Amino acid sequence: MKYKISELAKLLNVSTNTVRRYEGYGHIKSKRDLNNTYRYYNKGDLTRLMTVRSLRKYGFAHNDIIEMKDYNIQELIQQYKIQDQNMQNEIAYLTNLRHRLSDDLILLEKTNSIYQHLYIRDCIAYSYVLYQSGANLLLEENRTKKIHEYLYLAPEVQMVYIIRKEDIECDEIDINMGWAVKVSDLKQFNIEENEYTERYNTRKTLMSLEKLPVNIDKINKNTLNHEKAIFQEPFSYMRKHNLRLDGDLLGVKIATITENNEELEYILFNIPIAEND
Known part of the structure; x- marks a missing residue:
């Protein structure tokens, strides 16, 4: 034919x-x-x-x-087995990505209610590596290698903001930015920590959703022009309930939006708390 x-x-x-x-x-x-x-x-x-x-x-x-x-039957079987494993790995990777997408979707849907109401919970334990401190980029070779591992090996990697406890009372707060993965995911994705990684352990935290301009290296609490001052509500809540700050703040980026022609980021901050003595 x-x-x-x-x-x-x-x-x-x-x-x-x-x-x-x-x-x-x-x-x-x-x-x-x-x-x-x-x-x-x-x-x-x-x-x-x-x-x-x-x-x-x-x-x-x-x-x-x-x-x-040109393969014989045994070689063909072996090639199919290899591809079957590749597909299983891809399915596992996509499953993890879908979990991350579902988590983000839940946060997005709850954004309005979260923005009006604070809540307390035990935070997730994260391992993170910083790439920026204030206006300074952090580009040490072993640091950037670890950043790449976090970005490309872990499907549920999160962009995070770190604000040091000692800086929070200053009028101008340095913002540290990095990438984080859940501590529980480190072994699963064969990620090892090094001298540039830090741990954010599970602890009691006050959760607060904040909006920050995208292009910002420092938070100036006196001049930041938004509907409400940064961290005003959570710290007012802490004073009212006799709570104190008990560690660094970790913020997880949820989304980037545009309001009044300005790009803003919604960031869900974990604010460690403890009762005053």
């Missing part, structure tokens, strides 16, 4: 350019009809293209598929 390129394309529901591209990869090879010089393909070409389309759906690369043409 002979197939014109248009017929092959129609059978596979692809364009003729796709058929030519697959021929360019080496999956098939057309022949010339001596009577009219048209190119044609045979049944073997159709079968190979259908096989290639299936293997591509499984995630095999074109180069792998070409090599697999």
